Amino acid sequence: MKDIALHILDILQNSIGAEADEINVEVVEDPKKNVFMFRITDNGHGMSAETLEKVTDAYYTSRTTRKVGLGLALLKQNTEAAGGRLNIDSEPGNGTILTATFAHDHVDRPPDGDLGGIMAITLCAHPEINFTFTYNTPLKSYALSTAEIKKELDDVPMTTPGVSKFVKEMMNENILNVKS
């Protein structure tokens, strides 16, 4: 994965696969505490302790279409290479909380990437799921949710051409503003 946004896009597929209908993505950037963190919380199926032990193993996957599962393994590798760690909390029936941290000043921390872009395509491809997104820095924060977008759109479906592009631009402009 080239950047952190692509990791988030990848991990979100796990939450979607677990049939979550509430997915929360929180990004925290705090250069003073030397932290860059993202946390994905879902109310999907969750995993047993036994499964949890195996998920970051590249040769474990719940899929039947192939024998490897690299998503979490790659994320773990990238966090650890950048002075951080990957933590996953889960219980069957109670959803999953995944936290990935990176040392903010670490030279190997991947770039943020197109956070607005990955959120927009995921939101618009899954209108049935309520996504919430927050980007927090010590001074400012930005939040957006599927529910808010739906409220503005009213009877216009999320999949209408042009919605995704607008959401992407809006999110990226706001994130940039929060970071400044």
Added chain:
Amino acid sequence: MSKIKSLDDLRKMKADLKSKISLREKGDNVEQKVQVKVAMATCGIASGAKQTMEFFMDQLEKRNIDGVTTQTGCMGYCYAEPTVEVRLPGNDPVVFGNVTTQKADEIIERYIKNGELVDGIIPVNYETIDDNE
């Protein structure tokens, strides 16, 4: 600094979006639209599926094609990512491999617009004579 976009701007866009739907909408029946599904698993994302998906969303709109672009999981063709499944109304779905934006352009122009088959099809859903019995 120029003004940052907000949800208010989205509300203002609504009339415009609505006019687009009424032009296209045939009773909101997905079966009558071109359906594009981009495989969005680790293998796809690492190979550029995000760019491919954004390209399809953007270009279907620009070229005035009534279609929906959505995501799907890995189909086991990790060697050929990004893979894209295209279903034209009334047809069986066709899966294309190695869909870069360049390939995506060819798929839109030739397959989606004209129904011509283009290189790069992964034969996943062929029927044999036995199936038809």
